[in-house]
Amino acid sequence: MLLLVTVGLISLALTAALRRYALARSLLDIPNARSSHALPTPRGGGLAIVISFLLALPLLVWAGLLAVHAFWALLGAGALVAAVGFLDDHRHIAARWRLLAHFAAAAWTLVCIGGAPPIMLAGWALAPSWLATALVAVYLVWLLNLYNFMDGIDGIASVEAICVCVGGALLYVLVGQSELAAVPLALAAAVAGFLYWNFPPARIFMGDAGSGFLGVVLGILSLLAAVQVPQLFWSWLILLGVFVVDATTTLLRRLLRGEKVYEAHRSHAYQHAARHYGRHLTVTLAVAAINLGWLLPLALLVSLGWLSGWLGLILAYAPLSFLALRFRAGSAE
Template sequence: MFSLWLTARFSKPGSLLYVLDHPNARSLHTAPTPRMGGVAILAAVYLAGIAAVLRRPDLAALWSLGIAGAVLACVAYVDDRRPLPASFRALVHLAVAGALAISGLYLTEIDLPGFDLRVAGWLGVTVTIGLMAWMINLYNFMDGMDGFAGGMTVSGFATLSALGWLAGHPDFALVSAVIAASAVGFLVCNFPPARIFMGDVGSSTLGLFAAGFVVWGVRERMFPLWCAILIFSPFIVDATVTLVRRLVRGERIWEPHRTHYYQRLVRAGWGHRRTVLLQYAFMLGCSVSAVVGVHASEGMQWAIIVGWTLIYGTYFLGVNRLEARVGSPA
């Protein structure tokens, strides 16, 4: 409720944090829209997080994530008010990810069904920094459609909460649930047609939290890494495939664009609401698959991975064919 109240306040003219996101050639929205919804989400998260830390001051991962998230949110807030150079933002992302990894929050193994690869300390730190920096950026990339990033936050962290609870880690489950609940309050005002966006404050920090909670859960053996990737795959797959396509085309990958598959689907005539509902179906399916798959047989786990690979491949082909039919640019 606190998140919903703050989000509604920030969406009204006259609010101290009433900052407008003006549409440009790369935007999907057509009217200036407030962009400080992320502050509302994080205010609710940190209020509950303080209570959790007071209850369990020995949770080092929570302390590390809280401090790193606050630093990143402050930089993102400045960027929301007055855009910072991309190179500076990238350095901050790497520095925050590096600090978390060096503090002890890094991967020690990379696992697939029936296959666990132990990684040396320095390699685990390097892989973790790359994962965290990528999640920070891809969350930002994918926050371009009404209801999308908010929905991914609700679905992703609610599923992490369920997996943490089933694995016997109530503190992890509780904080994950708080993040999901805070995103629900924001989503009420962000569902198409959106009255407010989360901005870089929300997308960057939630991306860091997503990566951090994934690493935390994998280290504590609550769930395997492949399950966590599956949970957030509606963001990870689209962003990664789009990045590869742009690299192959020789495009400047650091420049804003409208070539993510969800953006192309909106522009091809589906609109925000219909497209985001399709993405919600993906999120729900991935969440159920992860919860079922975490304790399933090796064969079933591989069937889930192959099945979702085929689903995403079919989705991408479908977007391509729709564009060819209606004449939308790729």
């Protein structure tokens, strides 16, 4: 508990310092036709999440709450993605170079954890293979990019990360491995310190350094969970459902229209919903309610073996897909 409080306070203080730095250097996100905010706002505050969480990792290893190979996976991949995002926040980096760095981070992760973990499907463990390894690499890269895409209104990416991490920690407790809950809880604490400044109306934005870092770290945590208990991978996919469904639906619909998917836009379901309700807070709180009231119970059932992973995923994603289409995910404004 002392470590979690310390991580949260460090993140809180660092975010305040980064906000002053951004204001002094005029590092502002200026609203344009594709923005979801109306006022110039400092950006780059997600670096506080990165620093506070990475500082906690050696202490978790020392306390026996994090394996050394997991430490190197989180440190190496997280630092690389955050560094590329930080540079992109300050000066534009071509999409192909960002993507190359993202795949390098995924490859580093897989080397550190010994390849793709076993994944349970209909009671059988899918044996790791070169195809499984490639799919897991794509999964990590997609997750970190979709997290960047979904960081478009005040507080949504922070609330999602906290809900997923707290849910993931609870899963560990229920399957009898409560000592492993410390890592996701440390990430939740780091995000909570930042959320104080990012809660609607946001006083600072996360930036690519923070959103990409959260995406890849959450992906790594889902793989580490699968290493311990294979069915937990499905539980983590369920917990991440709001972001996965919205981003994937939006991407596919834009691809079908022949749009350049790497260009900025405002066609995600959550962005349409924010315009519909006229405020960010309503949508951000709705995401928290969906996570805690719908996705978490299903993830718990899967983790306890009372519901198969693939069936739990279908039950979780079906209403999310309906909501995504209801709020016109991927539709032109």
